[in-house]
Amino acid sequence: MQVFTRFVVLFFFVHELNLVSSANRTRGTKRQLRSTQKVQQQSTFCPSGRGGELVYTLKPFQRFAEVSYMAYSTQTRKGKSVVWMGSDGFQNSISAVNIEDGKIINTFKLDVPPQAQGDWESMSIGPCDDSKGTKSCIYIGNMGNNLADFCHDQNCQTGRPLVYIYKLEEPDINAFYDLNSSLQVATLVINFKKSGFPTNRANSESLFVDHVGDEAGGKAGDLYFITKFETRRDLQRVVKISVDSHENLSPGSSSNVPFAAVGKVSQDATWTDATMNRKGNLIAVRSWNKIFFYPRDESQTVEDALGGMACPFVSSTVMRKSQDQFESVTFMPFPYYAEASECLNKKACELTITRYELSFD
Numbered sequence: 001m002q003v004f005t006r007f008v009v010l011f012f013f014v015h016e017l018n019l020v021s022s023a024n025r026t027r028g029t030k031r032q033l034r035s036t037q038k039v040q041q042q043s044t045f046c047p048s049g050r051g052g053e054l055v056y057t058l059k060p061f062q063r064f065a066e067v068s069y070m071a072y073s074t075q076t077r078k079g080k081s082v083v084w085m086g087s088d089g090f091q092n093s094i095s096a097v098n099i100e101d102g103k104i105i106n107t108f109k110l111d112v113p114p115q116a117q118g119d120w121e122s123m124s125i126g127p128c129d130d131s132k133g134t135k136s137c138i139y140i141g142n143m144g145n146n147l148a149d150f151c152h153d154q155n156c157q158t159g160r161p162l163v164y165i166y167k168l169e170e171p172d173i174n175a176f177y178d179l180n181s182s183l184q185v186a187t188l189v190i191n192f193k194k195s196g197f198p199t200n201r202a203n204s205e206s207l208f209v210d211h212v213g214d215e216a217g218g219k220a221g222d223l224y225f226i227t228k229f230e231t232r233r234d235l236q237r238v239v240k241i242s243v244d245s246h247e248n249l250s251p252g253s254s255s256n257v258p259f260a261a262v263g264k265v266s267q268d269a270t271w272t273d274a275t276m277n278r279k280g281n282l283i284a285v286r287s288w289n290k291i292f293f294y295p296r297d298e299s300q301t302v303e304d305a306l307g308g309m310a311c312p313f314v315s316s317t318v319m320r321k322s323q324d325q326f327e328s329v330t331f332m333p334f335p336y337y338a339e340a341s342e343c344l345n346k347k348a349c350e351l352t353i354t355r356y357e358l359s360f361d
Contacts, residue, residue, distance in 0.1 A: 047282075057102055082173060084096055088342075109183070110183050110184075119143075120140060121144040122143065122225070140165065141163075143203070167188065189256045198235045205271065206285065208224055214302075224240055233270065237264060239262065240262045271286070275331050275337075283305060286329045291315040293358075294308065
């Protein structure tokens with residue numbers, strides 16, 4: 001009987017060891033799988049470097065003394081590349097620029113109330129809705145809020161309590177517009193006074209639109225912005241506004257839109273702009289002197305991509321004469337991207353836009 005009892009105890013002891021060993025192998029396999037997925041994400045669509053530098057020069061315009069936003073348009077002027085751009089601060093118009101000859105093609109005044117003009121800091125062009133149609137909209141982030149940098153909780157009293165995103169269908173740059181008229185915009189009102197967000201006020205200079213959506217529920221036309229806290233980077237968040245919240249807004253309307261803080265950018269920096277390429281598989285996020293690239297496949301949400309590993313290649317900004325700080329980046333026809341700087345001392349300067357070509361091994 002004692003021999004039999006020892007045999008049973010030994011049997012269950014060995015069986016338990018096998019179960020523990022099997023569980024450890026399973027956990028190890030899962031860890032290895034997660035690690036492999038991260039490596040695969042990093043190598044899916046990462047540039048290995050840049051080349052083909054081309055510098056465009058714009059003659060001095062005071063309206064471009066503090067260029068903070070720039071977005072490439074699929075429209076052309078006599079076959080030349082066109083970007084929409086403008087300076088930060090108190091604005092009420094945007095300009096289409098032929099960057100190849102340095103001339104302003106057209107300037108469009110927007111119908112925004114004076115008290116809401118605030119501090120324009122970002123711009124993006126992308127789908128107006130989730131239909132993936134040919135119509136494109138311009139999104140302008142009136143979200144500059146420097147005093148909100150002092151906000152560390154939901155009880156802050158410094159900075160603007162509300163910030164805005166303006167949406168309008170992209171104008172035809174070659175059409176005639178009455179200089180005394182204004183284009184109507186839909187106004188998305190952002191109020192950070194809500195549970196689930198670390199502060200009741202925030203600054204943001206990075207706004208972009210998802211061109212394609214994803215298999216995890218993201219849609220074409222979803223908007224993303226990244227908050228900016230220079231002294232408390234731990235408070236920075238990636239924020240999502242679903243296309244469902246703005247696709248039916250009509251020009252001239254205003255709406256408090258729901259939004260959600262969905263993650264953080266994995267790199268530690270103060271973010272001054274962001275952009276996504278039109279295929280939706282590469283996101284560029286910039287600081288004052290560097291641009292980081294994040295690959296994204298169709299199964300990934302934007303927040304998962306930005307929270308994952310950045311590509312090893314980092315684009316370091318080259319500071320030129322009369323340049324100050326860089327707050328703009330835009331993808332051009334792939335694999336090109338471009339960046340521009342504010343002018344030194346906020347005075348009109350010979351503005352340079354530098355275009356680079358991404359290389360892939």
